[in-house]
Amino acid sequence: MLQTSHAVAADNVVDAEFVKAVIHGLAQPQKTLPCRYFYDARGSDIFELITELPEYYLTRSEAALLEENASAIMGQLTPDQVIVELGAGSSRKMDTLLRLAPNGVTFVPIDVSRHALTEARTRLAAKFPGLxxxxxxxxxSTLDAFPADLRHRKKLGFFLGSTIGNLDPKHASDMLRSWRRTLGGNAELVIGVDLLKDETTLVRAYNDAAGITAQFNLNILARINREITPAFHLPSFEHRAVFNADKSRIEMHLVSKVSQVVRICGQTFSFTAGESIHTENSYKHSSSAFRTIVEEAGWRIGRMWTDGLFSLYHLA
Ligand SMILES: C[S@@+](CC[C@H](N)C(=O)[O-])C[C@H]1O[C@@H](n2cnc3c(N)ncnc32)[C@H](O)[C@@H]1O
Structure with a gap:
């Protein structure tokens, strides 16, 4: 059994929060769906494929930065400390750090994807028996289920994969501020942040030639079909990734190819041809924009490493 928040439904139960979020999102003038629902078992597996795509430089850049700076990040860690990974997914990038962890250190990967965590636990137990x-x-964003017996231990947190980019700057700052309370005033936090860069490189990273990101995006409709009701005809929607320069973000949309009506739990949602569901934002930050987010949240930037494409921040 994995420790589970009451706010997250078990696998075989219709998730009332999911139904509510879908109905609320599709009723907005710009239809939307929350991106956390990408990550059921299928979505988490597709995301792992994305990390290996030639266009998706983010994972390679961040993994190399973590490897080059692993000793600086892990050097001060003592066995009584707790390593926390937020939005952990497969935790694969953590290997390069966990191999430097003293025996007996506790690692708490946190994610909405039970599937990703189950696989990560099995893999890590085999690879790092002392962990x-x-x-x-x-x-x-709530961290309701953080283990009570670990609350008073010093934490080293990781928030990788540019997941912070899914939040607008205000919400990113609010969440970082709330983590100061949950992780404790003496915690450190390492965050991976994608840098603002030319539009072609950015759009390509979210619109790969093999169509894997399109599968990932469409999986949110497939998940609604599987878990709530078979409402969506998938071939009638297509993936679109665009750069919104005013907001400094990549937006992912699912565009209806035809005029159609979708029915979910007694509600009807009409689409005109070309109308979209906005499924994800990935904000791209300059170093000064990210500094503002961090400082507004009450954290201080200790160190920053970058390869010009991606940046890794060590906050205290
Ligand atoms: C972009 S992926 C990054 C995965 C991994 N950290 C990496 O660097 O490759 C985002 C991860 O965050 C998880 N996630 C998204 N929204 C979440 C939320 N609100 N709470 C917890 N986990 C979330 C997803 O399930 C997914 O594993």
Whole structure:
């Protein structure tokens, strides 16, 4: 059993929060769906494929930065400390750091994807027998289920994969501020942030030639079909990724190819041809924009490493 927040439904139960979020999102003038629902078992597996795509430089850049700076990040860690990974997914990038962790250190990967955490726990137990792994299925924006017995231990947190880019700057700052309370005033936090760069490189990273990101995006409709009701005809929607320069973000949309009506739990949602559902934002930050987010949240930037494409921040 994985430790699970009451706010996250079990696998075989219709998730009332999911139904509510879908109906609320599709009723907006710009239809929307929350991106956390990308990550059921299928979505988490597709995301792993994305990390290997030639166009998706983010994972390679961040993994190299973590490897080059692993000793600086892990050097001060003592066995009584707790390593926390927020939005952990497969935790693969953590290997390069966990191999430097002293025996007996506790690792708490937190994610909404039970599937990703179950696989990560099995893999990490085999690879790092000296590590205590305590996965938690929870929403990182609330962290309701953080293990009570670990609350007073010093934390080294990781928020990788540019996941912070899914939040607008105000919400990113609010969440970082709330983590100061949950992780504790003496915590450190390492965050991976994608840098603002030329539009062609950015759009290509979210619109790969093999169509894997399109599968990932469409999976949110497939998940609604599987878990709530078979409402969507998938071939009638297509993936679109665009750069919104005013907001400094990549937007992912699912565009209806035809005029159609979708029915979910007694509600009807009409689409005109070309109308979209906005499914994800990925904000791209300059170093000064990210500094503002961090400082407004009450954290201080200790160190920053970059390869010109991606940046890694060590906050205290
Ligand atoms: C972009 S992926 C990054 C995965 C991994 N950290 C990496 O760097 O490759 C985002 C991860 O965050 C998880 N996630 C998204 N929204 C979440 C939320 N609100 N609470 C907890 N986990 C969330 C997803 O399930 C997914 O595993």
């Amino acid at each position: 205590v792994v305590r996965p938690v299925v929870d929403d990182f």
